[in-house]
Amino acid sequence: MPSDMDISPARFEQQLRWLSRWRRVVPLTETLSLRSRKRDVAITFDDGFRDNLTVALPLLEKFDVPMTLFVAAGFLDQDGYLSEEELREISRHPLITIGSHGFWHRHFNRLTPDDARFELIESRRLLEEVTGKKVELMAWPFGECNQELERLCAECGYQAAWSVWKGTNTQYSRWRVPLGRRDHMMRFVAKASGVYELTEARLHRYQNRREQPLSPRESGQTVLAS
Ligand SMILES: [Zn+2]
Numbered sequence: 276m277p278s279d280m281d282i283s284p285a286r287f288e289q290q291l292r293w294l295s296r297w298r299r300v301v302p303l304t305e306t307l308s309l310r311s312r313k314r315d316v317a318i319t320f321d322d323g324f325r326d327n328l329t330v331a332l333p334l335l336e337k338f339d340v341p342m343t344l345f346v347a348a349g350f351l352d353q354d355g356y357l358s359e360e361e362l363r364e365i366s367r368h369p370l371i372t373i374g375s376h377g378f379w380h381r382h383f384n385r386l387t388p389d390d391a392r393f394e395l396i397e398s399r400r401l402l403e404e405v406t407g408k409k410v411e412l413m414a415w416p417f418g419e420c421n422q423e424l425e426r427l428c429a430e431c432g433y434q435a436a437w438s439v440w441k442g443t444n445t446q447y448s449r450w451r452v453p454l455g456r457r458d459h460m461m462r463f464v465a466k467a468s469g470v471y472e473l474t475e476a477r478l479h480r481y482q483n484r485r486e487q488p489l490s491p492r493e494s495g496q497t498v499l500a501s
Pocket of ligand 1: 321322
């Protein structure tokens, strides 16, 4: 990829090997529960790229760990993205949960309430139509959200949503730890161990508090996003 958001298959395999040995990789919704344990980790991928099926899935099968794919519904069948048929296929896999990533991957903070509602409702409608399954989870494109959008997401019937550092870190903007090309194994282990949470996340939390005086709910789990 042009940015450094990608991870090589070899590195991803290394990371999965580490996670399956030292962590409990759980389905994403389990990290919402207060009973969830500190060693719990969930894996998510955003956008709906085709290599989620061709590269990531075989590796997940190898280590038997689940992941959630947040799919930008409007990108289906475009070059490099999952086709409708491929999405249907991958959604039937027992290790896979499909969530929405909006329709056109837009900056939600810049949308009118009507456009935001369209993105939330129509993306889910299309994903449900293609997969034949209920879509109840959502990830904000660019991680962008705010209290109003979080309320709207709840109103539109979603069970929960995830961001990356933005929002209130509550049910509709749970924070994730982003991973990318620069994450060598040591950095990865720090990110998956909560060490990162002590530094990077604290900085973001501080910045967010300055922007909006809210007290985010602390969470013991880590959600790793690619
Ligand atoms: Zn995205």
